[in-house]
Amino acid sequence: MSSNETTAEKPTTEWSDDDYVAAKNTSFFSRLYSGTGAFDVVGPRSRRRLYVISAVIMVICVLSMIFRGFTPGIDFEGGTQVSIPASDTVTTSSVSEAFTAALGHDPESVQKAGTGEAATIQVRTETLSHEDAAKLTEGLASTFKINQSDVSSSDVSSTWGAEITRKMVIALIVFLVAVFIYIAIRFDREMSAAALVSLLFDVVATAGVYSIVGWEVTPATVIGLLTILGFSVYDTVVVFDKVEENTRSVFASSRRTYSEQTNLAVNQTFMRSINTTVISVLPIIALIVIAVWMLGVGTLKDLALIQLVGVVVGTYSSIFLASPLLVTLKEMREDVKRHTAKVIARRERAAA
Template identity: 60%
Template sequence: MTLTAAPQHGFLSRLYTGTGAFAIVGRRRLWFGITGVIVAVAIIGIIVRGFTLSIDFRGGTQVSFPVSGQVDTSQVTDVFTKAVGHAPETVQTAGSGSTETYQIAAAQLDNAQISAARSALFDAFHPRDRGGAASESSISFSDVSSTWGAQITHKALVALIVFLVIVTAYIALRFREWAMALAALASLFFDVVVTAGVYAWVGFEVSPATVIGLLTILGFSLYDTVVVFDKVEENVRGVLHTTRRTYAEQANLAVNQTLMRSINTTVISVLPVLSLMVIAAWMLGVGTLNDLGLVQLVGVIVGTYSSIFFATPLLVALKEQTPEIRRHTAKVLARRARVDAGEPADAVPLVAEVTGPAPRPSTKRARRARR
């Protein structure tokens, strides 16, 4: 009996059967390099470009008025800038058809600037009230104080910290093995940094909806990691008592066995998010939903990547630093070398030097055997 390689099948066949044909863990240095580059780009975006905070966080003035005819956001920006002396932070549309409105977010405006902006917007776009008559009163201004913005920012940070503390406690209890807990937390950190980096590079506003979306996708990422690690735990149970496969190979098999499930879950999660961005934001004109849709789309994709290509390879790298895993891996490789050298497989014990000598039979079993 000799060890032979598994037959090579088509890509889809190997993907659906999950037979361990994709060497994900075996190429962990490649994935670590790619992950490092992604994190570096995200951090550069956060440092260089920073975040565009909505007025809910930093305070300011919100201007809203109904649209009369086809108006481009650049036209609204030009008119508002000439009236108040500085450009608005963002100009978005909400609603569609007769209910479509423009939402302008700007720094705090004084009474003179509000009056000038109202007159300029009315003269340029003639917004109409509910009765259909053109009226300056249809242009509404609402202020968000910097104190209120600071409170919202504080609450958002507290919510994020509490979530991370709860997740850390859950991971510590769920994965009683320190390597799994550390790998899961590192994967979660990766998801947060990359999602924040994408937001910084794109320049979308960070609003309360963004924070809610971030907490949602962190939960999704944790769920995906737990699914993969559950399979890893199942596969590596008792791995030290046999020299047929290494810990890394068993972990790689677990990733392959859950790969199709992760892909299906991601596709199912991405479709409604794309619907949110395409139908709600683009077709219906609800521009305020772009920030929520983007954070969920990026988070789902990044969470799937980290659970497959980062969390499990990192787990294996941490485990292979322990003496017992190193010794076991060496014994597995030594056994294979003897088999490749032509020694009969039956003469190469599967449990050699791993579990020690076989236990002696009990007294009752010995008497039964003598009979």
């Protein structure tokens, strides 16, 4: 490495008081792009605010899951799904009315899937007996003047949904344990604990959003949840890797505290996290617009929604929860306390 490269890299880990003052006087976007450490993310006041925000989000999500619950898809709850080709006369409202007229009660849900000639109206209801299924098929065919063979129905057992749920819980536990072990080996126990809390926040917050808005939970939702947890781990590891780099020799100098060096690391990864999030969100939005809105593919809608929510939540937790929590855990250690006191004492002597 040349001397010029060494000189260029040095300010990324060592900043004087004048450097920070100058950085804070620059524009918002300049500070964001340059990663000067001018944004206070892990300072005591900022940490308290972020903990309160995160706690409020968690409480709202947990209360929603307790009192509002979820809207399980037919794959989890079981039931009968009936499909009929859509047309100008076969709409969600007309099919719902025909269903009620045939069986004497309303269906659980009626929605349109697909576009053009492939469009269908899908009716979901509780499990129907053979007699009721035949009555419904005959009633729909008679009402819309179509062949009974054009009306298809299928039953899904709730046992299958229970098996999916059990496997999802097992996969989630295995994933969290594997992440905890990896980060504990790669970094240290405080980083591992902070990363695990961040992942738990992602699970609760994402699930809470689904509960609040009433989106239907399907197997695609489960797949999407496990996918976004992987994204969150990646983002957290990127931030923690920079933190480790900046704090590797923190005790050898009395210029900056562990908290300040961590704050600098977070600032230096801001743009990378933002770019990664934007790059991840854009194809998801494209998936929603093209596959869901234009083509009406219901399964892709479930997958896209969970990923969109999860990417945003994962970015928030890796920066604004995992990093502040890491500093809080580190400041409980005696060596970090002694070093912080030494830095403060040095500054007081310099100011006298």
